[in-house]
Amino acid sequence: MTSDDADPGRGQATPSLGELGEFGLIERLAARLPAGPGTEVGIGDDAAVLAAPDGRVVATTDFLLEGRHFRRDWAGPGDIGHRAAVRSLADVAAMGARPTALLVAFAAPPGLPSSWALDLSAALAAEAARAGATVAGGDTASFDAVLLAVTGLGDLQGRAPVTRAGARAGDVLAVAGPLGRSAAGLALLEAGLREPAGLIRAHLRPMPPYDAGPEAARLGATALMDVSDGLLADLGHIADASHVAFDIKSGALDTRPLVAAAGALGHRDPLEWLLTGGEDHSLVATFPPGTPLTSRWQVIGEAGPGHGVLVDGRAHTGPEGWQHFR
Amino acid sequence: MTSDDADPGRGQATPSLGELGEFGLIERLAARLPAGPGTEVGIGDDAAVLAAPDGRVVATTDFLLEGRHFRRDWAGPGDIGHRAAVRSLADVAAMGARPTALLVAFAAPPGLPSSWALDLSAALAAEAARAGATVAGGDTASFDAVLLAVTGLGDLQGRAPVTRAGARAGDVLAVAGPLGRSAAGLALLEAGLREPAGLIRAHLRPMPPYDAGPEAARLGATALMDVSDGLLADLGHIADASHVAFDIKSGALDTRPLVAAAGALGHRDPLEWLLTGGEDHSLVATFPPGTPLTSRWQVIGEAGPGHGVLVDGRAHTGPEGWQHFR
Numbered sequence: 001m002t003s004d005d006a007d008p009g010r011g012q013a014t015p016s017l018g019e020l021g022e023f024g025l026i027e028r029l030a031a032r033l034p035a036g037p038g039t040e041v042g043i044g045d046d047a048a049v050l051a052a053p054d055g056r057v058v059a060t061t062d063f064l065l066e067g068r069h070f071r072r073d074w075a076g077p078g079d080i081g082h083r084a085a086v087r088s089l090a091d092v093a094a095m096g097a098r099p100t101a102l103l104v105a106f107a108a109p110p111g112l113p114s115s116w117a118l119d120l121s122a123a124l125a126a127e128a129a130r131a132g133a134t135v136a137g138g139d140t141a142s143f144d145a146v147l148l149a150v151t152g153l154g155d156l157q158g159r160a161p162v163t164r165a166g167a168r169a170g171d172v173l174a175v176a177g178p179l180g181r182s183a184a185g186l187a188l189l190e191a192g193l194r195e196p197a198g199l200i201r202a203h204l205r206p207m208p209p210y211d212a213g214p215e216a217a218r219l220g221a222t223a224l225m226d227v228s229d230g231l232l233a234d235l236g237h238i239a240d241a242s243h244v245a246f247d248i249k250s251g252a253l254d255t256r257p258l259v260a261a262a263g264a265l266g267h268r269d270p271l272e273w274l275l276t277g278g279e280d281h282s283l284v285a286t287f288p289p290g291t292p293l294t295s296r297w298q299v300i301g302e303a304g305p306g307h308g309v310l311v312d313g314r315a316h317t318g319p320e321g322w323q324h325f326r
Numbered sequence: 327m328t329s330d331d332a333d334p335g336r337g338q339a340t341p342s343l344g345e346l347g348e349f350g351l352i353e354r355l356a357a358r359l360p361a362g363p364g365t366e367v368g369i370g371d372d373a374a375v376l377a378a379p380d381g382r383v384v385a386t387t388d389f390l391l392e393g394r395h396f397r398r399d400w401a402g403p404g405d406i407g408h409r410a411a412v413r414s415l416a417d418v419a420a421m422g423a424r425p426t427a428l429l430v431a432f433a434a435p436p437g438l439p440s441s442w443a444l445d446l447s448a449a450l451a452a453e454a455a456r457a458g459a460t461v462a463g464g465d466t467a468s469f470d471a472v473l474l475a476v477t478g479l480g481d482l483q484g485r486a487p488v489t490r491a492g493a494r495a496g497d498v499l500a501v502a503g504p505l506g507r508s509a510a511g512l513a514l515l516e517a518g519l520r521e522p523a524g525l526i527r528a529h530l531r532p533m534p535p536y537d538a539g540p541e542a543a544r545l546g547a548t549a550l551m552d553v554s555d556g557l558l559a560d561l562g563h564i565a566d567a568s569h570v571a572f573d574i575k576s577g578a579l580d581t582r583p584l585v586a587a588a589g590a591l592g593h594r595d596p597l598e599w600l601l602t603g604g605e606d607h608s609l610v611a612t613f614p615p616g617t618p619l620t621s622r623w624q625v626i627g628e629a630g631p632g633h634g635v636l637v638d639g640r641a642h643t644g645p646e647g648w649q650h651f652r
Contacts, residue, residue: 044567047385049382061431061464068433142394153385
């Protein structure tokens with residue numbers, strides 16, 4: 001949670017990225033990134049060669065850009081590496097797949113201490129390991145801002161992928177993992193606050209339940225997605241792709257973890273964070289009615305005929321989540 | 327070869343990226359990007375699902391960043407899309423694999439005309455098609471510079487990957503594709519020149535012989551790499567990984583296509599471009615002595631015991647190719 005400038009006892013004691021050079025950096029990164037069991041060729045060649053056991057590979061790529069997705073005065077290298085991993089790992093899980101590997105493209109100013117890059121890499125690898133994956137390759141470049149583009153690969157283990165297009169009228173709508181906590185943490189940071197610490201941490205280090213993705217697939221989920229742009233916005237994509245409407249029961253959304261933050265910020269409605277806050281990367285799924293769910297799946301509504309997303313039977317007015325380019 | 331500003335009859339007639347929004351842009355991009363035969367899930371879901379026929383996948387990711395790898399006043403969207411595709415496709419071919427799919431992360435200023443992004447995407451898809459691949463997914467973001475991070479995936483078709491580590495003393499060193507032409511073209515652009523047009527084009531639209539990668543594998547290549555940072559620098563990586571030395575015969579390197587450019591720039595030695603110029607993304611390989619090669623493989627030297635890279639038996643003095651972070 002500290003910027004590189006504020007990081008005590010590190011920083012200028014290590015060579016800068018410019019002093020280390022591209023190949024020096026890659027050598028040090030590779031030495032700390034163990035190859036996974038499915039890695040036939042890892043870091044240091046033109047490309048990685050990775051196992052794809054069922055003859056298919058799930059693949060996704062996501063940016064994490066300084067000034068757009070993070071600020072170095074709010075987030076330290078560990079936070080940034082963690083979040084870069086989360087975005088791609090959650091997308092893999094959201095197909096019902098097990099994450100297997102990440103490829104990391106990393107650009108940074110040459111004056112940055114190399115310890116900063118190594119801390120970022122360590123956090124990225126740690127979150128990948130939590131999901132069962134390893135860092136298998138990447139690219140480095142010099143740029144005047146810190147840029148990350150992380151590719152996530154995954155294994156469907158013989159199952160069909162769970163897309164956004166399979167929800168049917170009558171299906172149960174359920175979520176695994178928290179909602180609105182990252183958005184509340186970001187609002188606190190924007191207001192210059194550092195507490196409640198749990199919400200700050202939820203923004204800087206979201207912890208998606210990756211294994212809920214394959215679990216949803218095994219339970220028979222008809223549609224699955226991670227909440228990256230906000231519940232209403234993301235459910236809108238499932239509604240469009242599946243040709244159904246959703247009705248969210250607001251009473252099923254737990255506002256309690258957000259009440260203190262809403263109070264600290266004066267005028268905020270916690271429900272708004274739950275409905276429109278993205279970046280928790282929790283998993284939202286539809287299941288046929290009567291599907292016996294495990295306890296981590298919280299039923300929050302249902303699918304019906306029509307289109308769009310309602311809250312308690314009515315259109316929700318207010319911001320509808322994150323829109324890129326706007 | 328025109329910037330977006332100079333592009334006649336386009337530009338402000340189309341909505342800007344900001345006006346179109348993220349999902350409007352993705353919808354228009356997806357409509358122009360046909361799914362490949364191996365695409366089970368393509369653009370528009372959390373991740374793509376792609377065939378990996380032999381139970382493995384080759385995977386690489388590369389940045390192409392404005393101000394670092396290209397300038398918008400020298401390169402138009404078609405050039406930039408083309409080069410973004412080349413970097414990853416050549417890395418896949420350099421493992422001996424057939425490229426199958428690209429994932430494209432694309433960031434740009436919101437004021438950019440959407441036609442610019444569509445032209446970039448069309449060129450990216452066209453170069454992918456030349457290599458046998460399709461664009462299967464990606465990410466978009468708003469940023470104050472144009473940023474691309476392209477992931478390339480490929481299929482080894484049951485063969486072993488050809489790494490950098492297999493060259494042996496006595497092996498023949500050969501190259502498929504041109505050397506030094508991109509560097510000569512860049513030097514011309516830096517000097518404000520636009521001719522010889524063939525060299526300018528070699529910089530803006532390099533055309534690697536992707537199918538020479540699988541061909542090299544079938545011919546029994548012991549090591550294989552694409553020349554992205556310069557022949558000396560890249561051969562240095564093979565020498566290090568394989569524990570051999572290389573001796574390049576300068577007389578085997580064809581300076582003729584570069585003589586006019588060297589003359590136009592006054593004081594340049596064409597051999598320097600051939601030895602240290604990167605970004606042609608030609609393929610360099612080692613083969614056991616006596617391997618019958620096809621005509622596109624030009625023998626330029628041999629591997630021996632020792633380490634490092636010599637030219638005509640001597641150490642080469644001068645710049646050693648591109649070093650990131652320096």
